[in-house]
Amino acid sequence: MTTYQEFIQQNEDRDGVRFSWNLWPSSRLEATRLVVPVSCLFTPLKERPDLPPVQYEPVMCGRANCKAVLNPLCQVDFRAKIWACNFCFQRNPFPPSYAGISDVNQPAELMPQFSTIEYVVQRGPVAPLIFLYVVDTCLEEEDLQALRESLQMSLSLLPPNALVGLITFGRMVQVHELSCEGIAKSYVFRGTKELSSKQIQEMLGLMKPAVSGQQGRPAAPQDPSATCRFLQPVHRVDMNLTDLLGELQRDPWPVPQGKRPLRSTGVALSVAVGLLEGAFPNTGARVMLFTGGPPTQGPGMVVGDELKTPIRSWHDIQKDNARHLKKSSKYYDTLANRTAVNGHSIDIYACALDQTGLLEMKCLSNLTGGHIVMGDSFNTSLFKQTFQRVFSKDYSGEFRMAFGGTMEVKTSRELKVCGAIGPCVSLGAKGPSVSENEMGVGGTSQWKVCSLNPSTTLAMFFEVVSQHNAPVPQGGRGAIQFVTQYQHSSTQRRIRVTTVARNWADAQSQIQHIESSFDQEASAVIMARLGVFRAESEEGPDVLRWLDRQLIRLFMFHLRRSPFLQVFNNSPDESSYYRHHFVRQDLTQSLIMVQPMLYSYSFHGPPEPVLLDSSSILPDRILLMDTFFQLVIYHGETIAQWRKAGYQEMAEYENFKQLLQAPLDDAQEILQTRFPMPRYVDTEHGGSQARFLLSKVNPSQTHNNSNGWTQEPGAPILTDDVSLQVFMDHLKKLAVSSST
């Protein structure tokens, strides 16, 4: 008899799904009383080394508005070779190739252990992957050199048959021809002028010549042979491109004193998207933007070129004092939507000490599934290694990145889907399972995830629609099917189908069972995503008030103080960056982001997890804190003194040396694999960088509440922030007094 803990874990391991509730209330009325809606975190391409894909097409229900895929929940009549769809109850004949199936010879997709199954489908010609580099040349020489080298290195990491292209920009935008011989040519665009896709294609000479005398003809299609001047297979053009990259110069336009360089990011991206749009719709393509500062010219500019006008802060935004914000956000939003429609994705690699305009540009990646990487300089290991990891391979030597994903959700008729939150856009697919109540990206049962990897996770929201007092079907279960079609990095098209079910329960008589099926971790992350979604589209303080009414206490305490909802002390770009990662990572990583891990190393015993509280900070301990974005190793006061005195160098204090090494070894495990690479802080009691730890722990001891006489361990923290205890007390009062 498995516990719910085990049940939840098994289901996550097999299907990549974590539901907030694992028993569903059978009536709509009861369901709405739950603070946390019926919802789940779903990882469509969860790594399954034990699940080889099958080499045939999925069998689908024949009903036009159903088309659910054959799955273990379907009733099958092996003699008559008929199966009944569990979603719409239509009876379907098996295709001829299934003539040999029987009770003892079942196809994989009917077996319960294949509730998640992947199909490889041969459809049409194989389309290569495309990588289009869009490179800012307004960088310091040291940074440009480091970036050149990283790009040259990446040519060795790209799939050999992939197409690659190069656009550079500064004041002007240059599209480089990658011909194999002769002089290098490029097409130059002014960075100030917004151009339509058609204009871009015309200027690049990509349109087929119009046949004379044909009036009123639709726009000429792109000439694919012409496009390939700009996008060539890596294996053919790598030497040329290596030289071209090696010869990239800084933007030649001089930057006067007191001014910023003129950076035409908006036009550069528009040219990139336009270039891909005509010739390669719905092929896996990544536009990779490398930028060292904010856009200062043309459409999408974030700040002017006068240094004395600083780039917008949260304060400016709240005071409605951010001149370019609305217009440029809209510009990038339009561009992002166009890109998503084409099935392409945009990565942003932003390395600069000041902000680069991530707040305005974030939709480019958030809507398309592209990455955002934020660093201080291209000449840091954080950028170099994170960039290398974009091309990381899985257990079978294949690239982890996948493209052109579309995800569809089917539900049994007692459920409807309200929406999704994650790196996706709506496909506007209406149907019987679409709810009118929207949560996240709603109003559809299909979404597009243009770029995804094995950790990409979407939060899905559902609604129970059966009527109050309708009898709970005996042994009845609600079912949900996720069908994800995508282009694998090997360019194969694949379809992954996950079908899950949970029992209905009558809330009146089985409320305790429903409560025991509650998955606290999943619910916490799901509610947090909802909070972030609202924070990004509504006013901040309202979100915090909404959150206080939710009753998941410990987690919410940390969420409230987290950079996802608390913008104090972070720039708008930093907030955008943290939120970007939060709404796409899987559950474990998301939990770390809100409630960091803290491990303690001391002579008193083996390393152990400790509470994220100021009482955990002790003089004879080393702490390792993982916030996902940072790894902090903090040496307590005594440890720091010993280290300074050099005891670790003495032979008879070998165990102290090992104590110092232990957290480093554990940190290394994380550093070696995490994407993006976290920052790494090695600090000690009294060190200025200790603030990273001090700002995260629950300040149970502050200068406000600690008194000199107690023997309480732990360092008091200088903060006006309330402690968890105070927060809990306040929340208890709220929960009792409000009558919702």
Add this chain to the structure above:
Amino acid sequence: MDDLFVKPGNQERGWNDPPQFSYGLQVAGSTRSPLTKRGPPPPAAGLQAPPPCGDPSPDQQATSPHLHGITPPPHKMTTPTHRITPPPSGVTPPLSQATSSPCGSRLPPPPKGPDSKAPCGPRAEPDPQPEPDLQAVSSVLAEALEACRQNVSRQVCEDIAKRLRLLEDSWTSGRLSSTVKRRMNALTLEMKSSHWSAADDIHRSLMVDHVTEVSQWMVGIKRLIAETRNLSPELLAFSPADPVQPEPVGN
């Protein structure tokens, strides 16, 4: 083993820049189970303390036994001039490696300066290997190029030849580190044995780990490997192995 190392990050450009792992280490990935446990919840009276959040990790290896079974012996007062009490002393028996991570993979001490390339780990004995011979390396590459001339365009062959010359220049003028030289030697040995994927992998690890030294010419090697692996075997005949036996490839 010099394809497995850790360098400090660039503290000048990024004050909290993480350490840089070699390609070999990154590809090897993580061998331990992740740290996913949380501390116990606050024991507050009257509060519904939530159960501890923490993924049930399959085993307790996360709390790896670095210090198990050690009770610190009584203090050993060494230098009376120190005012702080020294740590509990003790020499522990050599630890069995909790993980299979190779010896060159420990984090280095805090970086001393921007240029310090502290390759970590105890490399007690001086490296006894003689530096590989340029002749051995370039003869393999030249033979491969010759074999390609029949099927591959003149332009491409010239391009590759140009880069081979760059490689030789860099080698003879001492601009290449011994690590790079050794690995180039290993690469050519793999080519000789027609182990194309292994050769390709070495080229990749050199590009990732030593891009500054090799970026000008490595793409030529990459191309050469790609072209020669497509040739039919009889076109490719390398001269017999030279007398200098290099170290085995430690991937």
